[in-house]
Amino acid sequence: ACNELGQIWMESGVSENAVSGHIQLIRPGESACFACAPPLVVAANIDEKTLKREGVCAASLPTTMGVVAGILVQNVLK
Numbered sequence: 001a002c003n004e005l006g007q008i009w010m011e012s013g014v015s016e017n018a019v020s021g022h023i024q025l026i027r028p029g030e031s032a033c034f035a036c037a038p039p040l041v042v043a044a045n046i047d048e049k050t051l052k053r054e055g056v057c058a059a060s061l062p063t064t065m066g067v068v069a070g071i072l073v074q075n076v077l078k
Helices: 062-077
Strands: 009-014 021-026
Touching: 009 062, 021 062
Parallel strands: none
Antiparallel strands: 009 021
16 A cells, blocks of 8 residues: 555564564665565565474563564654
8 A cells, every 4th residue: 555655664573582673664666665675584485484483482572572663663753
C-alpha cells in the first residue's frame, strides 16, 4: 500500500535470540523496494523454522525490541 501511495515506510525485525535487530527505510522511487532488498532471511529463501534453536527463548531480551521500536519512532519524528 505504501509503495502505491508513494509513502516512505520502515520495515524492522528482531532476531530469534533477540540480540540483534534491523531497520530498513524504503523510499518508493528513490531507494530499493522491499522486493529488491528484502531482509537476509527473505532474500536467501531460508525457512525460518530452521533458524530456531533448541532452548532459545525469543522473549529473552525484550530490551532489544524496545530499542528497535525507539529508533523507529525517533526516525518517524525527525
